[in-house]
Amino acid sequence: MRIARAYKIFATFYRFGLDDFFIGRSRLRLLHALFRLCPIRRDLSQPLPARLRLALESLGPIFVKFGQVLSTRRDLLPADYADELARLQDKVPPFDGQLARQVIEQSFGRAVDELYIDFDDVPVASASVAQVHKAWLRQADGTRGREVAVKVLRPGILSVIEQDLSLLQSLARLAEIGLADGKRLKPGEVVSEFDKYLHDELDMMHEGANASQLRRNFQGSDMLLVPEVFYDYTRREVLTLEWMHGTPIAQIDQLRADGVDLKKLSRVGVEIFFTQVFRHGFFHADMHPGNIFVAPDGRYIALDFGIVGSLTEIDKHYLAVNFLAFFNRDYHRVATAHIESGWVPADTRAEELEAAVRTVCEPFFEKPLSQISFGLVLLRLFETSRRFNVEIQPQLVLLQKTLLNIEGLGRQLDPDLDLWVTAKPFLTKWMNEQIGWRGLWRTLKNEAPQWATILPTLPRKINDALGGRAQELLVQSYIQLMREQKRQNAWLALIAILLGGLLIKSLVR
16 A cells, blocks of 8 residues: 555656756756656646645645645745645545544444434535534433534544655655755654644544633633533544534625624734734634634634644744834844844854845835735745744744734735734733733742742752852851941941841751
8 A cells, every 4th residue: 555655656746747856966866767767648837836736736635735834834945835835725525424423433432313413414614634514412301402513533544644644754854865955944854743733633632622722712702702612522533612603704795794894803803813922822823714704793713723833932022022123123133032032043143134134124114014914024034044044943933824824814804904003002012011010020920939939948959059168158258248237337237147147047957
């Protein structure tokens, strides 16, 4: 089976002329010659980036999804390749409803009709990893309960994925050896990153946990609805969620007919994104139009939680500083933020990085702020940083992909959307909370339990660390302090004596 799959990949690569990647690569001369012996008819009518996209499409859903992930790595790929791969559409025919019933029954050890009422064998949505069926929970008295969406993993998908991932790893190793940019492009790391995302999507319990966290973060929100997870009806292969009634956000004419304020909706979408990033540090990382609905009351509905991103406080601070500095045209601060984050070598000259950032960013300000793309700003910064050996963090690549999705969606709803007007107050307030007195007070409160544990043991730990020198040093400091205070005030000298005695006593213990 693996040999047959490897041959199909080989034949597909040859048919679309992907052996052109090997031209001029002395290490891969033999492989290029082997490709030339293949009798398959070739299709070289389009540019190489387009042929790469077509090859991935013909190899099936796993390679399509890999291409989609690869398209987000604009820090690694040339722009024409990233743009072409971004066109990949994951449209997969559904599998038979009876197979879905078998997966559910094997997962729960019970008949589908014991779990659900009116389980619809015809799926409402289908993708490369799973498909969704509509049903109602069966209550104890046999009547209809909650309306639910039942997401079922494709039968046998795990073995197919493992096989394709193994072949992708082999291709990545080959590219790393044979391509001039192999080491810089890090194909092995890209495949490993894809492996992680894909295996997360294969575990419905993992997706359910993501949904629960996002729902908890927006509990009571007037901006975003997240479906409830029914864990009694969820397993690794099956996820049962609250059914959400709404209109797909791509159906703009219908939203307009329903009286939805599209300008407000676009602004709220941006606010939701920045709330996830800077308030929660946990964001939905697959927010394309197919995963977003609008509820009858005008709130957003989030769906499909297989891919999420998380940010540390350092990540959030870095992003906020960069965005604010960019819109203040403070390119030196953008450069120093990169250096302080440790994502460029410590010996990088801030002035050189500043000049490079200015060259990339200054043209943006020839346009109205309403036309400036946050996602493209971040993308250009990543591309510029490549010259300075920046190690781009995977979570920031996910963030950039999500930001581009949000921007495209927002401007589809409102072409005049000014992201800066929406985002700047949010970022400014967040920064003030982080570095002002409120931030300091919050940090002290958060760290208080830790300090309560550390402080009583601090003298002993200092004594252990310094050994016998601790008492000698403290005594000398105490004597010096007493002499100084004696010159000024006898009462202060007495206080110094008492404090010194207490400290020495604590250390001697």
